[in-house]
Amino acid sequence: MNQEGNAFNPPHQSLPPFSRVIVSGGTHGNELAGLYLAKQWLQGKARGLERQTFSAKAVLSNPRASEVCRRYVDVDLNRCFTTECLNSPDADDMPYEIHRAKELNVLLGPKGSEQAVDFICDLHNTTSNMGVSILVYQDCHCFSLHMFKYIQSHVKSAPVYCAIFNTPKDRAYSLDAVAKYGIALEVGPQPQGVLRADILSHMAEALKLVLDFIDLYNQGTEFPSCEVEAYVKDKDFDFPRDPVTGELTATIHPERQDQDFQVMNPGDPLFQTFDGKTVNYSGSQPTYPFFINEAAYYEKKVAFSSSNKVSIRIPALRLQASAGGANRIS
Amino acid sequence: MNQEGNAFNPPHQSLPPFSRVIVSGGTHGNELAGLYLAKQWLQGKARGLERQTFSAKAVLSNPRASEVCRRYVDVDLNRCFTTECLNSPDADDMPYEIHRAKELNVLLGPKGSEQAVDFICDLHNTTSNMGVSILVYQDCHCFSLHMFKYIQSHVKSAPVYCAIFNTPKDRAYSLDAVAKYGIALEVGPQPQGVLRADILSHMAEALKLVLDFIDLYNQGTEFPSCEVEAYVKDKDFDFPRDPVTGELTATIHPERQDQDFQVMNPGDPLFQTFDGKTVNYSGSQPTYPFFINEAAYYEKKVAFSSSNKVSIRIPALRLQASAGGANRIS
Numbered sequence: 001m002n003q004e005g006n007a008f009n010p011p012h013q014s015l016p017p018f019s020r021v022i023v024s025g026g027t028h029g030n031e032l033a034g035l036y037l038a039k040q041w042l043q044g045k046a047r048g049l050e051r052q053t054f055s056a057k058a059v060l061s062n063p064r065a066s067e068v069c070r071r072y073v074d075v076d077l078n079r080c081f082t083t084e085c086l087n088s089p090d091a092d093d094m095p096y097e098i099h100r101a102k103e104l105n106v107l108l109g110p111k112g113s114e115q116a117v118d119f120i121c122d123l124h125n126t127t128s129n130m131g132v133s134i135l136v137y138q139d140c141h142c143f144s145l146h147m148f149k150y151i152q153s154h155v156k157s158a159p160v161y162c163a164i165f166n167t168p169k170d171r172a173y174s175l176d177a178v179a180k181y182g183i184a185l186e187v188g189p190q191p192q193g194v195l196r197a198d199i200l201s202h203m204a205e206a207l208k209l210v211l212d213f214i215d216l217y218n219q220g221t222e223f224p225s226c227e228v229e230a231y232v233k234d235k236d237f238d239f240p241r242d243p244v245t246g247e248l249t250a251t252i253h254p255e256r257q258d259q260d261f262q263v264m265n266p267g268d269p270l271f272q273t274f275d276g277k278t279v280n281y282s283g284s285q286p287t288y289p290f291f292i293n294e295a296a297y298y299e300k301k302v303a304f305s306s307s308n309k310v311s312i313r314i315p316a317l318r319l320q321a322s323a324g325g326a327n328r329i330s
Numbered sequence: 331m332n333q334e335g336n337a338f339n340p341p342h343q344s345l346p347p348f349s350r351v352i353v354s355g356g357t358h359g360n361e362l363a364g365l366y367l368a369k370q371w372l373q374g375k376a377r378g379l380e381r382q383t384f385s386a387k388a389v390l391s392n393p394r395a396s397e398v399c400r401r402y403v404d405v406d407l408n409r410c411f412t413t414e415c416l417n418s419p420d421a422d423d424m425p426y427e428i429h430r431a432k433e434l435n436v437l438l439g440p441k442g443s444e445q446a447v448d449f450i451c452d453l454h455n456t457t458s459n460m461g462v463s464i465l466v467y468q469d470c471h472c473f474s475l476h477m478f479k480y481i482q483s484h485v486k487s488a489p490v491y492c493a494i495f496n497t498p499k500d501r502a503y504s505l506d507a508v509a510k511y512g513i514a515l516e517v518g519p520q521p522q523g524v525l526r527a528d529i530l531s532h533m534a535e536a537l538k539l540v541l542d543f544i545d546l547y548n549q550g551t552e553f554p555s556c557e558v559e560a561y562v563k564d565k566d567f568d569f570p571r572d573p574v575t576g577e578l579t580a581t582i583h584p585e586r587q588d589q590d591f592q593v594m595n596p597g598d599p600l601f602q603t604f605d606g607k608t609v610n611y612s613g614s615q616p617t618y619p620f621f622i623n624e625a626a627y628y629e630k631k632v633a634f635s636s637s638n639k640v641s642i643r644i645p646a647l648r649l650q651a652s653a654g655g656a657n658r659i660s
Contacts, residue, residue, distance in 0.1 A: 043575075043577075191519075191625050196584075257526060257528065294524075296523070298523060
């Protein structure tokens, strides 16, 4: 989290300017807001990717899945960007998404190299009530947290959250991990295969702020040290299931449904069984669930993810005085 | 609509008792409320299908699509129950759902015959904000409208609507058309692939009332003549699309989204284009849209269906004095 120096008087952090910025949609082919934004840009029907200091480029990550309006064709593309998967030997019977991940890694990476693009903002929708959520990895530079703070302070139409995943870079599995820096922009609630104007508008607004922030940074704007409130992912929790058939025996309790990032205390209602009983949260500590009842996670056996709410002091951020190669401080 | 007799003093209508009653779920494999109810009954884990005068039977309509949590595998099962499709010659390369429709027709029909079951309640979910909607065909007996009235008067947790489709019996394409009488119970909003406790509860409550109503009817309860308010389907409207690529150029306007069954007057906002313009409703008469932004209908090129709101006086309903063969009055 780059909390170097004295937490109360941290040093400035700086990076070279960001010139190669990617906005990707359709990583999951049934998450329509990002998909339609990407299509509009790629067809030249929409503007908004140009800034004074750079022009972002649009990518449609999973064209085949987008064509059939499914999350994926063979396997979940957004789990294919681990270093191991990207470096696995090619094979004739390779799932489509692994092939496509390798292709995107050539185009935008290689992951972890100096040649990788500076920033990827990967656009997603969720059926969970997560508002505008900025998903970052633990080893992200404070750059992403300043970006989150900037977005949070400007978006008034939806709540803005930051979720941090404790996954080291090589095991980071999502498309944004191919770039030197990146975020996933997760906007909900929106059903799969539906394009809601309100959700599209929240995503477009947040994305505009992503690009504005990079532009301001590139121009030398200093972002002072500040506190950010974030949710560090803890564990995944499955639905209650029949031990023999594996079938669900309960779903999210109505009092917990749509309550993403709201505290859940020990003993709070969590699931409701199909015969009407309440299953309470049996953990010993309060937690902050998110991705509650996300459609795509049933097959991953995830009813929600728990998280710890933290307050992080991040150092001030300003452009590196001498712009050399990318200087990854994290 | 069986408005026989004087509309202000219609005669009683009567039918034999209903003994063979079917509750079907999973006709669309990603509409999870009905699917899970059906599974629970079939696995003997749930009760509630027994009444004094009959025991309903559960059917899981599309097991293969349910297994993979998709609407369908090859083609939409719930468009396969036309007389033409059911009577089409068998073929080795027949789509799975046509095979399954024929199978269900043997099990529950044959459609239009005396052997057909008395009633099918087919359970569906929609991403549209349609509350508890009772979908019936134009030639339905007033039995279904009395049932709707009964459900509407008892359900307090969600609005209850009745939508009427002007499709003659032989072209009626949905599973419920295989029975002598039937409804589709459409409950929303719920994303595909998600099981929400509130939606499950609304569906279970409405289904309980369906069975209670049949039981009361079978026991000789008289349902007096009354007015019902219903929405007669008019036309399907597509999204605005690019004339060359066929791609969407707009989605439902935020002021229209979630406003199913609410009046739309000429000039009201209807679509919002991706460059932010409002497309107003250009019809000359008010209409009542429903199935607004239903995920499954993008591929069918339906952004919403329009309807006319009507008030229908239905005659009183009581059990036929001499219970012979089914006496279809409609």
